[in-house]
Amino acid sequence: MAITVLIPTPLQKFTNNEAKVEVDSGNITELIETLESNFPGIKQRICDESGAPRRFLNIYANTEDIRFLDGVNTELKDGDEVSIVPAVAGG
Amino acid sequence: MTQAIAAPPRSESATLTKLISKEGGFEYDLKAINICENTFAPLEVAYDYDKIKDTVTRATIEAGPNSIWRYRPFLPVATDNVIDVGTGMTPLVKSTRLARRLGLKSLYIKNDAVNMPTLSFKDRVVSVALTRARELGFSTVSCASTGNLANSTAAIAAHAGLECCVFIPADLEAGKVLGTLIYNPTVMAVKGNYDQVNRLCSEVANTYGWGFVNINLRPYYSEGSKTLGYEVAEQLGWQLPDHIVAPLASGSLYTKIRKGFEEFVKVGLVEDKAVRYSGAQAEGCSPIAQAFKEGRDFVAPVKPNTIAKSIAIGNPADGLYALEQAKQTNGNIESVTDQEIIDGMKLLAETEGIFTETAGGTTIAVLKKLAEAGKINPDETTVAYITGNGLKTQEAVQGYIGEPLTIDAKLDSFEQAWKRAQTLDRLDWQQTF
Numbered sequence: 001m002a003i004t005v006l007i008p009t010p011l012q013k014f015t016n017n018e019a020k021v022e023v024d025s026g027n028i029t030e031l032i033e034t035l036e037s038n039f040p041g042i043k044q045r046i047c048d049e050s051g052a053p054r055r056f057l058n059i060y061a062n063t064e065d066i067r068f069l070d071g072v073n074t075e076l077k078d079g080d081e082v083s084i085v086p087a088v089a090g091g
Numbered sequence: 092m093t094q095a096i097a098a099p100p101r102s103e104s105a106t107l108t109k110l111i112s113k114e115g116g117f118e119y120d121l122k123a124i125n126i127c128e129n130t131f132a133p134l135e136v137a138y139d140y141d142k143i144k145d146t147v148t149r150a151t152i153e154a155g156p157n158s159i160w161r162y163r164p165f166l167p168v169a170t171d172n173v174i175d176v177g178t179g180m181t182p183l184v185k186s187t188r189l190a191r192r193l194g195l196k197s198l199y200i201k202n203d204a205v206n207m208p209t210l211s212f213k214d215r216v217v218s219v220a221l222t223r224a225r226e227l228g229f230s231t232v233s234c235a236s237t238g239n240l241a242n243s244t245a246a247i248a249a250h251a252g253l254e255c256c257v258f259i260p261a262d263l264e265a266g267k268v269l270g271t272l273i274y275n276p277t278v279m280a281v282k283g284n285y286d287q288v289n290r291l292c293s294e295v296a297n298t299y300g301w302g303f304v305n306i307n308l309r310p311y312y313s314e315g316s317k318t319l320g321y322e323v324a325e326q327l328g329w330q331l332p333d334h335i336v337a338p339l340a341s342g343s344l345y346t347k348i349r350k351g352f353e354e355f356v357k358v359g360l361v362e363d364k365a366v367r368y369s370g371a372q373a374e375g376c377s378p379i380a381q382a383f384k385e386g387r388d389f390v391a392p393v394k395p396n397t398i399a400k401s402i403a404i405g406n407p408a409d410g411l412y413a414l415e416q417a418k419q420t421n422g423n424i425e426s427v428t429d430q431e432i433i434d435g436m437k438l439l440a441e442t443e444g445i446f447t448e449t450a451g452g453t454t455i456a457v458l459k460k461l462a463e464a465g466k467i468n469p470d471e472t473t474v475a476y477i478t479g480n481g482l483k484t485q486e487a488v489q490g491y492i493g494e495p496l497t498i499d500a501k502l503d504s505f506e507q508a509w510k511r512a513q514t515l516d517r518l519d520w521q522q523t524f
């Protein structure tokens with residue numbers, strides 16, 4: 001299952017400067033693990049010490065904030081798009 | 092890319108030193124970046140306070156321009172070439188009639204409904220952001236806006252001769268859309284709420300090389316709100332108030348008022364004092380107020396549904412810091428219904444002659460709620476921040492205010508109507524009391 005992941009600028013140093021990568025995963029937790037195995041070091045940036053996504057990072061599955069879905073257990077399917085977007089903007 | 096590669100200019104008197112992450116303390120150069128690469132936390136501008144202390148006195152400020160630029164050593168710009176369109180130094184009105192109505196003895200209204208050039212506090216942050224944008228070599232500026240910011244960015248960009256493209260939710264009040272279009276920027280009306288607009292802009296900012304005032308220029312931009320603190324301190328005769336009440340959208344303004352007060356203490360311009368900070372949200376978009384009420388240490392995002400569109404941010408960037416600030420300072424964060432917001436707008440208009448927009452109605456309604464609940468001591472010097480103008484959100488009060496009495500151009504027609512008006516007033520009065 002191919003899922004497109006949009007990578008924010010500060011994390012593109014892990015993805016060979018690619019803003020978009022494709023991975024296979026069944027949910028957000030798996031997606032983060034897969035990203036880590038493809039791009040070592042990236043998980044430590046996405047997640048805090050407890051393993052949860054950092055509080056200043058928003059993760060969207062097909063434009064919906066995963067906190068309005070099933071959090072890191074939000075299921076993903078072929079063709080879905082996941083965006084990782086820094087939260088600190090606006091106002 | 093429109094950003095120049097050459098090192099930005101810097102005058103001898105510049106006081107800004109670097110950007111520092113609010114989590115982890117990582118340091119960055121003074122570029123157009125808004126987030127820490129390590130923790131994704133916001134970046135904060137740092138200054139050389141010793142240098143400020145050596146050069147700034149009450150007298151040097153008082154001798155400065157009648158605008159926010161009288162506080163230039165405290166603002167994150169590196170040159171003398173600032174964009175000064177008369178922003179700031181808005182009235183601090185001593186309230187008597189509203190104060191009496193609320194049972195408060197020392198209430199002031201900071202009236203940014205008459206800020207220049209576009210009648211909201213946003214002119215402060217935009218004047219700073221566009222000055223910095225020019226220093227950093229941007230020729231195109233942009234923003235994600237609930238309306239006021241779009242008005243301000245478009246107007247001040249026009250004045251400065253910068254290209255401008257703004258993004259707004261498609262369902263904004265007509266006055267806010269028109270008040271942007273008149274300056275002839277490109278306006279993108281996005282089918283979605285503000286948080287969706289903001290997210291889109293974060294993606295555009297990454298790829299287009301524009302100066303987004305509230306994204307990649309956010310550390311500079313947000314510092315402009317400190318002037319709401321400086322001005323109140325100066326206008327109170329160089330002292331801090333006891334309690335402030337301000338609207339909460341992203342939470343930035345609320346935290347920057349405090350930073351402004353604390354910087355004045357740090358450089359010896361005012362005496363230290365324990366200021367209480369209270370925040371106002373609309374019930375239909377109250378993620379910070381909900382977290383405060385439930386005693387949580389995190390802010391869960393919500394989907395906005397309120398007439399107070401200018402403060403309808405469901406995923407507030409500085410929500411966490413606002414929450415901490417209210418707790419630390421013995422303040423409160425309260426929310427009010429849309430009806431209470433309309434009543435707040437009317438109350439401020441009828442008692443003080445100030446026509447504010449829905450955000451101001453929210454602030455006044457929360458001020459009233461806190462006063463009635465005994466959460467504001469009547470003797471406290473309290474300042475309510477009114478951040479926008481009611482003429483921009485006329486839809487909000489349409490149908491909730493009176494109508495003109497249409498009469499013939501004859502004396503008896505007037506007399507009949509006048510009698511009728513007085514009877515109606517009396518009935519109204521009887522219903523109220």
